[in-house]
Amino acid sequence: MEISRRIFSGELDQTVPRTDRLLIVDDEPRIRQAFGSLLARAGREILTCSTGAEAITCLAQRNIDVLILDLNLPDMHGTEIMAWMEPNHISATVIVFSADEAIESAILALRRGACEFIRKQANPDDLIRTVDKALSRRKLEREHALMTARLEQSERLHRFLVEHSPDIIYTLDPNGHFVFINNRIETLLGYKRNELIGKHYSTIVHPADLEQAGFAFAERRVGDRATTNHEIRLRCRNLDVRNFESRTIVAILSSQGIYRDDDEESRRFIGTAGVLRDITERKRAEETISFQAFHDLLTGLPNRVLFRDRLELAINQAKRRGERVGLMYIDLDRFKLVNDTYGHLEGDELLKGFARRVRDCLRAGDTMSRQGGDEFTVLLPDIADTDAITTIAEKINAALKPPFTVGGRDFRTTASLGIAVYPDDGDTPDLLLRNADIAMYQIKARGKNGYLRYTPEMSRNHVERVDLDNELRVALEQEQFTLHYQPQVDIVEGRVTGVEALIRWEHPERGLLGPNTFIPLAEEGGLIFAISDWVLHESCRQLASWAQHGIHDIRLAINISPLEFKRADIVERILKPIQAYRLPPGNIEIEITENLLMDDAECVIAKVHELRKHGIHISIDDFGTRYSSLNYLRRFPINTVKIDQSFVRDLDSTGRSSPVISAIVGIARGFGLNVLAEGVETEYQLNALKAHGCQVMQGFYFSPPVPPAELLRYVQRRKATVPLLD
Numbered sequence: 001m002e003i004s005r006r007i008f009s010g011e012l013d014q015t016v017p018r019t020d021r022l023l024i025v026d027d028e029p030r031i032r033q034a035f036g037s038l039l040a041r042a043g044r045e046i047l048t049c050s051t052g053a054e055a056i057t058c059l060a061q062r063n064i065d066v067l068i069l070d071l072n073l074p075d076m077h078g079t080e081i082m083a084w085m086e087p088n089h090i091s092a093t094v095i096v097f098s099a100d101e102a103i104e105s106a107i108l109a110l111r112r113g114a115c116e117f118i119r120k121q122a123n124p125d126d127l128i129r130t131v132d133k134a135l136s137r138r139k140l141e142r143e144h145a146l147m148t149a150r151l152e153q154s155e156r157l158h159r160f161l162v163e164h165s166p167d168i169i170y171t172l173d174p175n176g177h178f179v180f181i182n183n184r185i186e187t188l189l190g191y192k193r194n195e196l197i198g199k200h201y202s203t204i205v206h207p208a209d210l211e212q213a214g215f216a217f218a219e220r221r222v223g224d225r226a227t228t229n230h231e232i233r234l235r236c237r238n239l240d241v242r243n244f245e246s247r248t249i250v251a252i253l254s255s256q257g258i259y260r261d262d263d264e265e266s267r268r269f270i271g272t273a274g275v276l277r278d279i280t281e282r283k284r285a286e287e288t289i290s291f292q293a294f295h296d297l298l299t300g301l302p303n304r305v306l307f308r309d310r311l312e313l314a315i316n317q318a319k320r321r322g323e324r325v326g327l328m329y330i331d332l333d334r335f336k337l338v339n340d341t342y343g344h345l346e347g348d349e350l351l352k353g354f355a356r357r358v359r360d361c362l363r364a365g366d367t368m369s370r371q372g373g374d375e376f377t378v379l380l381p382d383i384a385d386t387d388a389i390t391t392i393a394e395k396i397n398a399a400l401k402p403p404f405t406v407g408g409r410d411f412r413t414t415a416s417l418g419i420a421v422y423p424d425d426g427d428t429p430d431l432l433l434r435n436a437d438i439a440m441y442q443i444k445a446r447g448k449n450g451y452l453r454y455t456p457e458m459s460r461n462h463v464e465r466v467d468l469d470n471e472l473r474v475a476l477e478q479e480q481f482t483l484h485y486q487p488q489v490d491i492v493e494g495r496v497t498g499v500e501a502l503i504r505w506e507h508p509e510r511g512l513l514g515p516n517t518f519i520p521l522a523e524e525g526g527l528i529f530a531i532s533d534w535v536l537h538e539s540c541r542q543l544a545s546w547a548q549h550g551i552h553d554i555r556l557a558i559n560i561s562p563l564e565f566k567r568a569d570i571v572e573r574i575l576k577p578i579q580a581y582r583l584p585p586g587n588i589e590i591e592i593t594e595n596l597l598m599d600d601a602e603c604v605i606a607k608v609h610e611l612r613k614h615g616i617h618i619s620i621d622d623f624g625t626r627y628s629s630l631n632y633l634r635r636f637p638i639n640t641v642k643i644d645q646s647f648v649r650d651l652d653s654t655g656r657s658s659p660v661i662s663a664i665v666g667i668a669r670g671f672g673l674n675v676l677a678e679g680v681e682t683e684y685q686l687n688a689l690k691a692h693g694c695q696v697m698q699g700f701y702f703s704p705p706v707p708p709a710e711l712l713r714y715v716q717r718r719k720a721t722v723p724l725l726d
């Protein structure tokens with residue numbers, strides 16, 4: 001610290017004008033006064049003493065330049081003062097001014113260190129000249145000492161700067177061997193500097209950069225003509241093959257030639273001086289920034305910018321070589337559900353796992369990218385034929401079969417893949433991406449989980465779907481939805497025991513639209529949640545209004561999409577309108593599909609129990625069409641199973657006896673559940689169902705779904721009629 005303080009303080013640069021100080025030591029007051037006046041000048045201070053003791057005190061305390069000394073003092077001999085001066089480091093120039101004529105005295109004085117011996121009898125000018133000479137010699141000595149000190153300081157400063165430089169600073173001889181190298185080599189590359197002195201510069205250069213280093217290290221030009229900033233890689237000392245890359249330092253090198261003298265003609269090249277700056281961190285930061293600009297940070301996959309670039313390249317190459325390029329647009333089915341149910345961290349985990357599995361299905365030259373959200377694209381350059389691309393699509397679907405672990409639980413998911421091929425389905429990146437996307441939407445619309453190759457017909461459908469999606473949003477805002485109600489009739493009692501609320505869309509141009517034309521799209525676009533809230537609210541309002549007309553004993557069945565049933569807030573959302581209209585919860589029946597129970601039973605089971613705890617009924621729609629498993633009937637507190645229309649229709653062809661219906665009724669009885677047959681259109685079906693032991697029915701035979709006022713009339717008419725028995 002002290003060294004660096006002194007180096008940087010610039011103490012020696014401060015040259016303060018100095019006063020020359022003279023001391024006249026003589027016991028005669030006359031001499032002191034006369035010569036004091038004679039020697040006085042501007043910039044001089046004249047001090048006087050009469051005794052040796054006084055002189056010693058003054059010399060010790062004041063910085064005297066010239067001492068004019070009488071030898072015969074009252075208390076001591078002048079030579080004693082001189083003898084005292086040397087060990088006490090008093091450097092004043094001594095001029096002996098004595099009346100003593102003896103040559104011995106002069107010799108003794110000069111031996112003791114006096115620079116002149118002047119007799120008092122001599123011309124006073126002699127003393128004046130001698131003093132002037134002594135002072136100018138001292139001045140010269142002082143200046144020389146200052147110059148030397150400054151040079152030393154400058155040398156120390158430069159050494160300090162070189163040794164403490166964050167860069168490697170070196171010089172090479174004309175053959176490229178290190179002559180000087182600063183300490184930084186040790187901390188940066190691990191070499192002791194002595195082991196490199198005399199070694200060729202190639203010792204520290206990455207083998208792959210030797211050629212480039214040759215230009216940089218062997219630079220002979222100077223000043224502006226010397227090239228600077230070569231980027232090269234340097235090798236660390238403890239290099240082994242395995243961690244070669246990680247032990248490589250990237251440096252910027254600037255160097256120039258050194259010449260013995262400046263004369264252009266006789267210049268003799270004596271070596272090179274250069275600086276190596278470690279830019280490893282900067283390079284790493286640059287690499288990170290460039291990686292981030294072209295990659296998706298979550299999955300590490302190329303992003304849409306890089307993907308587009310590669311797609312463009314692949315198309316251009318395929319154009320030249322007459323090849324085909326495959327493109328897949330992949331969307332993770334049910335991803336929104338994971339995000340809504342488990343949270344975003346779990347959603348991220350699923351995306352990462354999904355990306356890993358798909359990537360593992362691809363070859364080295366293929367590119368998978370994340371376009372955003374749960375959408376991915378795959379580029380398959382140079383595919384032999386379209387079969388090759390469908391093989392990969394099947395491979396991807398198969399790879400997704402084992403469950404993913406999401407939030408510590410197993411989660412099964414599938415993907416929808418849209419395929420487009422260059423040049424058949426488009427010859428530009430935009431067109432191919434758009435068409436693969438359209439194909440992906442088509443597979444989604446068909447129930448997800450699978451792949452489809454693009455066809456021009458899909459584009460027409462797609463435009464219609466986009467229009468419909470926009471119109472749906474408007475429909476919700478402008479309340480274009482309405483509910484129709486279909487009665488559920490107890491054929492023994494002959495009365496309406498329930499109604500099913502079925503949504504309709506009063507489309508301003510296309511007329512009354514059934515749910516199958518818009519519910520799947522609403523599910524896909526997320527609008528289903530708002531639509532369901534409207535259905536729940538409106539149907540409960542209607543039930544409350546019928547109660548005011550004296551109809552208290554019918555149960556309202558409401559369809560809930562499987563998608564939204566898995567949302568965390570579904571129970572609250574169902575309860576809200578029931579409580580708002582003060583309806584008995586037992587008068588509400590929520591219809592869920594059999595599929596839902598199978599799909600994610602653990603997640604749904606708690607909600608079904610909660611609804612049941614509040615007294616709400618649960619029925620299973622389309623019972624028997626999917627995986628009728630007795631096991632889930634045991635775990636779910638279900639009230640009613642609805643026999644699917646397809647089994648009822650089959651009664652016409654199979655005759656009055658249907659083994660499926662018998663089985664369903666048997667199962668329901670075994671579990672103490674109600675049975676309702678839907679899609680009853682004929683009396684024949686009614687009687688056949690009755691023969692199977694089915695008592696409650698719904699279908700066009702009784703009434704199609706109708707507006708509320710008509711339903712009210714139907715219920716009142718049924719009340720007045722006899723039981724429906726053959």
Ligand SMILES: Nc1nc2c(ncn2[C@@H]2O[C@H](COP(=O)(O)O[C@H]3[C@@H](O)[C@H](n4cnc5c(=O)[nH]c(N)nc54)O[C@@H]3COP(=O)(O)O)[C@@H](O)[C@H]2O)c(=O)[nH]1
Binds near residue numbers: 559621622680699700
């Ligand atoms: N999430 C919601 N889904 C809803 C809602 N409203 C309806 N839906 C779902 O749409 C499906 C089709 O409904 P819809 O076109 O209204 O068809 C219903 C009846 O009209 C039809 N039906 C009734 N009886 C007969 C018959 O004798 N023959 C025949 N060919 N069709 C008949 O069946 C549909 C009712 O079926 P189900 O729901 O299984 O009882 C509908 O299945 C709902 O899933 C809604 O608000 N939200």
